[in-house]
Amino acid sequence: MIMNILNYAHYLLEGSIEKGETVIDATCGNGHDTLFLSRVVGSTGQVLAFDIQQEAIDQTRQTLIENNYTNVSLILDSHANVTSHLQTKDIERVGGAIFNLGYLPQSDKQIITSGDSTVEAIENILPVLKSKGLVVLVVYHGHEGGKDEMQTVLKYAMRLPQRAFHVLQYGFINQQNDPPFIIAIQKR
Ligand SMILES: C[S@@+](CC[C@H](N)C(=O)[O-])C[C@H]1O[C@@H](n2cnc3c(N)ncnc32)[C@H](O)[C@@H]1O
Incomplete structure (x- = not known):
């Protein structure tokens, strides 16, 4: 079976994140990815979940309460500032990150x-990512402004040095609208 985009994003992360790690949801929104990550890292791990909208933080908090997850720090800030929310113990130990753009x-x-x-957030996360860790981006680009972001992110990802990162693009080429x-960046 060919996996759909969201399942494949989770499949990639589930295969590379270990229990007990610190991981990042760069765009928590309604909290679906946060919930997924908090299950994967377990009670000994930690999710840092970012969003710039209070509404998204509140929605994610509600989702976590309903599912009894307590291993998440909800951060009302831009993912570009990720470094200031990491602890020294997390340097080169971050287990993975997801971005859901749009x-x-x-x-x-x-x-x-x-x-x-x-791009600023990815640049800040890659140095603190563990070896073999993944940054997964789900790129939505149908909305106003989406194509600009897509071009910027693709241009950046395609230029990452091959000796340091594997960069994958995964998507359906016969779908409309x-x-x-997915863009997945794995640190070598
Ligand atoms: C497509 S939604 C995320 C959906 C989410 N993954 C879910 O499971 O519901 C994108 C989110 O990114 C947030 N966002 C936009 N710019 C941001 C930034 N610079 N830092 C963090 N979050 C940002 C938006 O507020 C929005 O909630």
Whole structure:
């Protein structure tokens, strides 16, 4: 079976994250990926979940309460500032990260992730990522501003040095209406 985009994003992360690690949800939104990550790292691990909207932080908190997960730090800040929320013990130990680009579903479509802050966040995460760790981006680009961000992120990812990173693109090429795709960056 060919996996759909979200299942494949989770499959990649589940295969590389270990219990007890610190991991990052760079865009927590309604909290679906946060919940997934918190299950994968278990009670001894920790998820740092970022969003710039209070609404998203509140929604994610609610999702976690309903599912009895307590291993998440909810951070109302841009993912570009990720470094200031990491502890010394996490340096080169971060187990993985996910970005779900675009806007918060059923909310203000003007508040979107931007190429510049997304790239800044990736640049800050790659040095603290463990060896063989993954940064997975789910790139939605059908909305206004989405193509600009897609180009910025693709350009950045394609130029990452091959000796240091494996960079994968995964997506369906016969779907209509700007289907999302995955960029996965693995530190070698
Ligand atoms: C597509 S949604 C995420 C969906 C989420 N993964 C889920 O499971 O529901 C994108 C989110 O990114 C957030 N966002 C936009 N710019 C951001 C930034 N610089 N740092 C952190 N979050 C940001 C938006 O507020 C929005 O909630």
